[in-house]
Amino acid sequence: MLILHCPYCGVDADETDLHAGGEAHLKREGPGSTDDDFEDYLFLRENPKGVHFERWRHVYGCGKWFLAARCTNTLEVFGTYSAQTTEPPQEIKDIISEKRSGWSWGNLS
Amino acid sequence: MSDAVSALNGKVAAGEVTVRDSGLQGMIILRGDLADKKLRSACKAVTGLAVPERGKAVVEGKSGLCWMSPDELLVLVPYEQAGEAVAKIDEALSGTHYLAENVSDARALILVEGEFGREVIAKLAPVDLHPDSFGVGDFRRTHLGQVAAAFWMVDEDTFAVICFRSVAEYTFNLLAASAKAGRVGHLV
Ligand SMILES: [Zn+2]
Numbered sequence: 508m509l510i511l512h513c514p515y516c517g518v519d520a521d522e523t524d525l526h527a528g529g530e531a532h533l534k535r536e537g538p539g540s541t542d543d544d545f546e547d548y549l550f551l552r553e554n555p556k557g558v559h560f561e562r563w564r565h566v567y568g569c570g571k572w573f574l575a576a577r578c579t580n581t582l583e584v585f586g587t588y589s590a591q592t593t594e595p596p597q598e599i600k601d602i603i604s605e606k607r608s609g610w611s612w613g614n615l616s
Numbered sequence: 617m618s619d620a621v622s623a624l625n626g627k628v629a630a631g632e633v634t635v636r637d638s639g640l641q642g643m644i645i646l647r648g649d650l651a652d653k654k655l656r657s658a659c660k661a662v663t664g665l666a667v668p669e670r671g672k673a674v675v676e677g678k679s680g681l682c683w684m685s686p687d688e689l690l691v692l693v694p695y696e697q698a699g700e701a702v703a704k705i706d707e708a709l710s711g712t713h714y715l716a717e718n719v720s721d722a723r724a725l726i727l728v729e730g731e732f733g734r735e736v737i738a739k740l741a742p743v744d745l746h747p748d749s750f751g752v753g754d755f756r757r758t759h760l761g762q763v764a765a766a767f768w769m770v771d772e773d774t775f776a777v778i779c780f781r782s783v784a785e786y787t788f789n790l791l792a793a794s795a796k797a798g799r800v801g802h803l804v
Contacts, residue, residue, distance in 0.1 A: 515686050516757075517670055521742030524758050567759045569685030 511563055512587050515571045528562030531574045532594055532613070556580050558603055558610045560595060563587075576603060620695065623724040623784035629792035632799075633730030637788070638776065641678065641725040642698035644691040646705060648714030658708035662693055662701040673755035673768035675776070682755050682768065690766075690778075695720055724784035728775040728791055732799040737767060737775055739794045761790045 509522040529552070536548035553559065559579045564572045574592065576585040576599050585606065586599045594615065595603075603610055610616060624637035644662075648655050656667050663679040667689065673682040680692035693701045698718045705716040728736055738745040740760040750756070755768040763783040770776050779787040 518756065519744070520758075523742050567764055568757045569688075571685060 509577075509582060509584070511573075511575050511577075511584060513565045513568055513571070514573050514587050514589055515569045516565060518568065520565055520568055524565065524567040526564045526566040528564055528572060531560040531562050532592075534593075553613055555612060558585075558607055558612050560612060560615075562590065578607070620721065623781045624726070624788055627788060629788070629795065631730070631792075631795050633728060633733050633736050633795040635736075635788060635791045635795055636727050636729070638725040638727045640695035641720065641723070642693040642695045642701065642718070643720045643723050643725075643778070644693065644698060644702055644705070645684075645717045645719050646689045646691050646714070647687055647716075648709065648712065650687060650689065652712065654708055654712060655714065658705045659689065659691065661708065662697075662704050663691060668753075668755075671755060672753050674753070675768065675770065682766070684757060684766075691716075722781050724779055724781050724787070726777045726779070726784070726788055726791060727770075728777060728795070729773060730795070731773055733773060733775050733795075735800045735802070736791060736794045737777075738802075739797075739800065740790060741765070741767075760787055763787060 510519050511525060513520050533548060536544045557578055557580050559577060561575050562572055563575050572590040573587050574590050575587045576595055577583060585602045588596050588599055620640055622637055622640045626637050628636040650667060659667050659681055663681055665674045665676065665679065665681050668674045668681055668683050670683055674680055675692060678692065678694040682690040684690050698720045702716050702718050734745050741758045743756055743758050744750065750769065752769045752771055757766040759765060763779060763786060765777055765779045765787060767775050767777040
């Protein structure tokens, strides 16, 4: 069972209170983008065994979207943070580096 | 004018922990900037209470304010005053970005009363209801069994549960079954 801390409510929300929203930090490619960039944005997703960044919605709680950094292999949660970010905060990256040295994900490491 | 009737129409399941329909309750959804002075004074004007902190409810009798999300409050007023309260809020917040809607007839309010009421709820919701984690005045939006619900602790022996009107019967029966099944004994 996955438990994520909602940064808006400040409560630890059980998986059944949440709705998964797929990969975090997608950069939208709109009209004018190349076919390759658009395909990448629309269809291609990270699918790591290990460090991952995801969107979650506290659907039965405050209704807000937030982002989570966790390990898909062990279900360890490194942290959750605001959805109003284009990349994980440094403190989250530091926690991951401490626990999974040499990690990488997309352009991040 | 038709006579308004609460979804559960006074239903009671008496027992060691009693589950009862709380009757008609005025409820207003208020969305906006909770730090805004105008909004805060409008809340004070219609309930007589100050905006609660995150995760809390302040309720006195039929009036109250519940923290629903960073930009949403549930405003409780006596049922017959809900329309008037919305008008007051509209007047106070006119010109600002907000939403106030009377949802009284879309909801049900159920009371769970008794010594192990805490356990009756704990069996149904994925919430840490240990006395160290959840106390009087704490408010939580979550789900009970299969349906969305919110609850707060009124006093040591009473929980107030809000659900949608359409699932009031289910929620009531769920709580009554949990109460009837007795205490678990983990939360002493
Ligand atoms: Zn939340």
